[in-house]
Amino acid sequence: MTKVLFVINPISGDIEKGKLVEHIKSFCQQEGIAQEVFNTTGEKDEEKLKAKIASCEPQVVCAVGGDGTVSLVAKSIIKTNTALAIIPLGSGNGLSKDIGIPQDFEAALHLLKEHKIMPIDTLDVNGLLSIHLCDMGFNALVVKRFCNGETRGPGAYAWIAMQEFMGYEPKHYTIITNGKTIFDGKAFMITITNAKAFGSNATINPTGVINDGSFEICILEPFPKASSLGILYRLYTDTIDGSVYTHRFSCREATIINHAQEVAQIDGEPEDLGQEVTFTVQPRSLRVVLPKE
Numbered sequence: 001m002t003k004v005l006f007v008i009n010p011i012s013g014d015i016e017k018g019k020l021v022e023h024i025k026s027f028c029q030q031e032g033i034a035q036e037v038f039n040t041t042g043e044k045d046e047e048k049l050k051a052k053i054a055s056c057e058p059q060v061v062c063a064v065g066g067d068g069t070v071s072l073v074a075k076s077i078i079k080t081n082t083a084l085a086i087i088p089l090g091s092g093n094g095l096s097k098d099i100g101i102p103q104d105f106e107a108a109l110h111l112l113k114e115h116k117i118m119p120i121d122t123l124d125v126n127g128l129l130s131i132h133l134c135d136m137g138f139n140a141l142v143v144k145r146f147c148n149g150e151t152r153g154p155g156a157y158a159w160i161a162m163q164e165f166m167g168y169e170p171k172h173y174t175i176i177t178n179g180k181t182i183f184d185g186k187a188f189m190i191t192i193t194n195a196k197a198f199g200s201n202a203t204i205n206p207t208g209v210i211n212d213g214s215f216e217i218c219i220l221e222p223f224p225k226a227s228s229l230g231i232l233y234r235l236y237t238d239t240i241d242g243s244v245y246t247h248r249f250s251c252r253e254a255t256i257i258n259h260a261q262e263v264a265q266i267d268g269e270p271e272d273l274g275q276e277v278t279f280t281v282q283p284r285s286l287r288v289v290l291p292k293e
Contacts, residue, residue: 003034004085004112005058007049007073009065010039020064024109031113040069049076058082060289062112066090067132067199067268074122074131078286083117085289091154092199092268095132099195099210100291116292119284120210121194125266126273131286133193133204134266136258136277137220138168140189144263144270154200170222174257175249182249183219190256191218192279199268202235205248213283217254219247253280 006024021037028035038052053061053076062085063073073084087108088096095101099120102108123130145160173190175183194210197203205216223231223245234240241248256277258264264273 002060002112003036003056003058004028004060004062005036005038005053005056006062006064007038007040007069009069009089024064027109028112033112040065040072045072046075049073053077053082060085060112062087062289064089067092067094070095071129071131071267071269074286075129078122078129079282081287083287083289085112085115090199091157094197094199094268095195097199097201098132098197099288102291111289111291114292115289117287118211118290119287121213121215122282122285123192123194123215124278124280124282125192125271126277128266128271128273130192130266132195132267133191133198134264134271135189135191136173136256136262136264137171137187137189138164139191139198140263140265140270141168143265143268147268147270157200165228166225171262172259174259175217175219175254176257177217177249177251177254183217183247186222187219188222188245189220191220192216192254192256193218194281202232203238204235204240206238206241211284213281214250214252215279215281217249217251217256219249221245221247251279251281253278255279 036056038049060083061073061077063070064087067090070086086096086101087105088103125134142161142164146157170186170188173187174181191204193205194215196205196208204218208216231243234243240246258275258277261275264271
């Protein structure tokens with residue numbers, strides 16, 4: 001019998017959590033799945049969750065919430081045989097979209113009955129874990145403003161992005177891999193990822209493979225304001241590689257000098273990573289529950 005530990009963020013999504021828990025328990029009883037529930041509180045969640053996992057020894061830990069809940073679970077089971085399942089209830093749901101998890105609650109829940117498990121790569125970023133993508137520059141600034149705001153949802157994110165765009169000044173970065181400098185100059189945004197797309201469905205890394213043992217550095221150089229709609233179009237049509245303002249490099253390790261010490265973000269959370277940021281791929285280090293072919 002599979003045992004699943006459900007990690008629930010009480011404040012994500014618009015579903016009443018009491019009814020949600022009862023529905024999950026009813027489903028598990030019907031399908032013969034042993035289950036326990038862990039509610040996040042915002043206080044020492046990672047420490048408490050690791051202790052809970054050690055005590056109940058689940059085969060699967062299911063994150064019920066947004067990207068923050070998914071990241072919390074991943075940090076707690078990375079490099080173990082325990083698998084991550086996702087029931088997406090957040091604003092972005094970036095990783096779940098990228099790996100093909102249904103965005104419908106019922107469909108995602110039913111993956112616990114019939115699924116496959118696949119190991120994916122993750123990134124070590126100055127000692128922090130990234131399971132989907134991180135970036136520096138414009139998007140990281142928008143993420144910071146979004147996280148500090150009181151309104152959630154795609155509309156709030158888009159509004160902040162529009163406000164910041166007109167006055168944003170690209171920053172200076174130097175990128176080094178295998179002892180060689182591969183980029184030195186200003187960039188509007190630099191995204192470092194194993195995956196393909198943001199939670200907004202904008203595809204920054206069209207040919208990305210999440211378990212190929214490498215990651216991509218995606219550079220969007222400064223561009224005229226008149227080109228912004230064209231770049232947006234390319235991001236949402238998987239054709240960003242056709243832009244003259246973009247470059248991509250595949251790496252197993254890299255260091256980025258963030259000369260202005262501009263804010264960065266990792267999996268939707270703003271981070272102060274300092275001036276020198278080191279990225280190292282961790283091949284097949286996280287097992288995830290996916291739909292069967």
